[in-house]
Amino acid sequence: MAEAHQAVAFQFTVTPDGFDYHLSREALKHIYFSEITAWKKRFIRFKNGILTGVYPGSPTSLVVIVAATMGSLYRKIDLSMGLIDRIEAILPVRSFLSPLSKTLISATLFSTGVWLCGIIFFRRTMKLLLCYHGWMFEPHGKRSLSTKIWAGFLKLMCGRKPMLYSFQSSLPSLPVPSVSQTIQRYLESVRPLLNDEEYDKMAQLAKAFQKKIGPRLQRYLVLKSWWATNYVSDWWEEYIYLRGRGPIMVNSNYYAMDFLYATPSSCQAARAGNAVHAFIMYRRKLDREQIAPAMALGLVPMCSSQMERTFNTTRVPGIERDVVLHLRESRHLVVYHKGRFFKVWLYHGGDLLKPRDLEMQFQRILDDTSAPQPGEEKLAALTAGERIPWAKARATYFSQGVNRSSLSAIERGAFFMTLDDEAHGYDKKNPSSMDLYAKSLLHGKCYNRWFDKSFNFIVFRNGKMGLNAEHSWADAPVIGHLWEFVLGTECFELKYAADEHCCGMMNSSLPPPERLKWEIPSTCMEIINSSYDVAKALADDVDFHYSQFKDFGKGLIKRCKTSPDAFIQLALQLAHYRDKGKFCLTYEASMTRMFREGRTETVRSCTNESTEFVQAMEGTIKTKAECLALFKKAAEKHQHMYRLAMTGSGIDRHLFCLYLVSRYLKVESPFLNQVLSEPWRLSTSQTPQQQLVMFDLEKHPDHVSSGGGFGPVADDGYGVSYIIAGENLINFHVSSKFSSLETSSPRFGNHIHHALRDLADLFNFQVHREEK
Incomplete structure (x- = not known):
């Protein structure tokens, strides 16, 4: 029970002798470093907000303009054509301001105004340039003179090192066809x-x-297009995805596979350790906007808004419609293995766990021989069946006590992970091997994936991996971008040791993963079994090749x-x-x-x-x-x-x-x-x-x-x-x-x-x- 107590920072009981209290150092340490990380993220978001807001300008360009203006005044050349003098004249009179100070302030204000006007001009011009799509309709390799001129101006406007959201406000709105x-x-x-x-x-x-x-x-519709950012996207998410009351498994969720032939490590825990570390590296880049925006032809920026909800996101069931819950921060993930749920912290002492430490945590789960609690094994079938029974069960049985706490751990996790007890992948001797691999990723056993999470990361017994993604929050290219980064990073950057384990030394003093607790009554088990029956019938009907x-x-x-x-x-x-x-x-x-x-x-x-x-x-x-x-x-x-x-x-x-x-x-x-x-x-x-x-x-x-x-x-x-x-x-x-x-x-x-x-x-x- 030691690991369960580590989740509680402060406990007290009333005794005949007074109050008896207990402080958990481990939990307090988590709280402390979590707050430090939160403040760091706030600062990074604030800084990135400024940099994105003034793009293609930069603080450096402002300094250059101010310096140039000051230099011209020193040379007695008035680039402002009298505007600096006018600004100086309307400045409030203060005894501590010398004439030189007022001139410097006026020049700085003028320079800042010129800088802001330049940014607005560049952004408006870029938006106009991005409205041109004639280049798409020209024969491949044959560009007209007008398109070449357009491409030259656009390249000039785009700058050298854009951040992930640098072009968002410059992208045009989706037009309404006649x-x-x-x-x-x-x-x-x-x-x-x-x-x-x-x-x-x-x-x-x-x-x-x-x-x-x-x-x-x-x-x-035209009226909506005037005030809405996009006249389609909100309704598309609402009515195509979130208002659907049927199972999202098979009908909506999709999957992504591992490398076709290569398996960098056949050790299940090691492959999971490297990959999870790569996932969080990607999330860190995403939070810091260090991922370059996608560019068509390497020139035309694409919208990056879907990427924001990649992590810490869950689809929450409702009676009439579901909602997408997105958190800015999550420091853990939940792992499913042989009918049990485990909460695994991704950070220790404020630092992201190394791949070898993550491997150790996952191996601890694999080595755990405890049995599932009553109703726990097939609990995730609720997310695979009809949405209304799941919404009612969630409100009735998971709104308080340990069930609420455990469900919150799943829904607020960075993503969901399954250490699968099956082995899948390409087998040249077995023609149906890839069919079974695909079906496992698409629906699994109908209860070993949490289909509501933004994505499920699945690691099979033989080291093969895959993803199952929920569709409402984003489309497949976003998941594809993430998956390519993870596969490339875990294989070619993090790499594996000669014995196929993760590189580095493990920290054996890390507290073990926390087993989630459930108290599921028989009436809830009936709903779970009913959802499983619906999902199983749907999964068995899928003919995959x-x-x-x-x-x-x-x-x-x-x-x-x-x-x-x-x-x-x-x-x-x-x-x-x-x-x-x-x-x-x-x-x-x-x-x-x-x-x-x-x-x-x-x-x-x-x-x-x-x-x-x-x-x-x-x-x-x-x-x-x-x-x-x-x-x-x-x-x-x-x-x-x-x-x-x-x-x-x-x-x-x-x-x-x-x-x-x-x-x-x-x-x-x-x-x-x-x-x-x-x-x-x-x-x-x-x-x-x-x-x-x-x-x-x-x-x-x-x-x-x-x-x-x-x-x-x-x-x-x-x-x-x-x-x-x-x-x-x-x-x-x-x-x-x-x-x-x-x-x-x-x-x-x-x-x-x-x-x-x-x-x-x-x-x-x-x-x-x-x-x-």
Whole structure:
């Protein structure tokens, strides 16, 4: 019980002899250093707030301007054209101010004013420059003179060493497309999916909406865009994520895998120690804004607002809607192992624990043979099931006593970690090894992940790792950025000793991890078991297939002189048609982070051009040359749609917001009802590769990424995530449901492989076929 008492700083009891009190030095030490750290963070945030607020200016530039002004006065040259004298004249008369002092104060005030005006001018100019998106629509490698001039000015404005949030206030707001443009593009996108009668009916609904209800709804949306930072993002988070009452496991959460081939250490505790230390190093950089903002083409800044909630964040269940709880500071994490929860402090004596010390703490958990408390083992199933039962159980059974304290430890932790008792990873001898690995990361046992946390860090028995991320607070590229840093840092910077343990010496005097206590009544256990049954049924229905395509990668696609993303998307269209014999509404995620607080937009990959190409490939009339011409036309169309989505001219977010306005106004729109009810039977997403260059992939080919994936969006559809992992490797993560008679993930994976080979054959490239 010693470790339990260390969490209490002061205890007292009343005895016949008076008061008996006890002070815990360890807990008081934690409190002291926690306050010191909090004040350091406040100072850093204050300093960074100033530096970010005056960017691209700096205190150094202010000193230079003041010095130049003073120098000019010394030379009797008035750069202010009399303004310094006017400022001096209106200064209050003070006996202790000499004429020289008044002149110096006036010159300093003038210099500061010039400096602030320059900053405002530069920031306004940068905002105008960032509103230009013509560069995206120009052919690759062919820049117009106007774009070159624009790029030169933007590079001049961006400065040399921007901080993470330096460009936030300079980013433009997401524009609201016109109703007519959105409807025109929508009708064009559904044309290949509808017969003539269905299309005419939809066109009539769209025309009526555009003429009657649309303009009224649009006015409210434009009004919101004037005062809101982003007219989409808050509603998107609210209604797409937080108001969903179904399970977030599989349906919303997604996962990221470890290196495909390499396992730097097979010691579970050691791998966890290095990785956790790397996670907190990343958080420290995040708090200090030392992470460089993402830049498109190395020039156009992207919004960084999503990164703020990476750590210390939890989704808290509610009856009607959930809320996202984010804390500025957390000094611990909670670890789950074999049905037990442990609280592990990340700091000792004010310093972050070294990897070897973290390894020791995790090994202590692994060596602990105590049994789970009643109801503890499957407690996390509450986060995997329906949201309303979890919200009611939380309010009833976890609002006081030890349950409240233990739940608070989980929700207020930096993140959640599982020391898994299974072994997963790539096994060339076992074709289903990666399928099982993916399913474990996506849903696990349905009770060994805390799905509400911003992310779960999972370490398997054989040293393999992975993440499971909650989706409401941010999108996959943010988690991908974090994960690349952690993998690169733990493997190439922190490294491992020859015996595969973490480097350095351990501090054996550290207090052991604290076991969380629970008092779970039988009525609560019934809710836990019910949530588990719902989650287990959902998890068992997921048909997952990890597919390695080794015939070629981005190297050959580049030789085809086409976009790699368009190439793969057209292959997916061809594969889907071969799989189901029909086309479907296709979702491809793109980002709108060139705008402030931008998140995602949909690219409708099934177009008139892509369907024409697919039908030509499946027919016998068209020649190879004709098919190739149709492919290039379809690829160009896809790229155009992708660019429109990224520049704020997409279809679906605008229609989504118009629909919400109609619901607020209680206006019925048959057109919007029809649009929002259409299922996405093919949902796709590309995983970004090497956002950070932590190591040379050519020198370390075994450290290629496995990518990540997500569950199927529609009950009778497919979810496909892919990562172009190298010159000769593309990884696909295909998901569907066993309960659907129309789908089979392994079958679809095979169709994707054949489609990719057929596209390469169009360009007369002979590929070496290598099955996994």
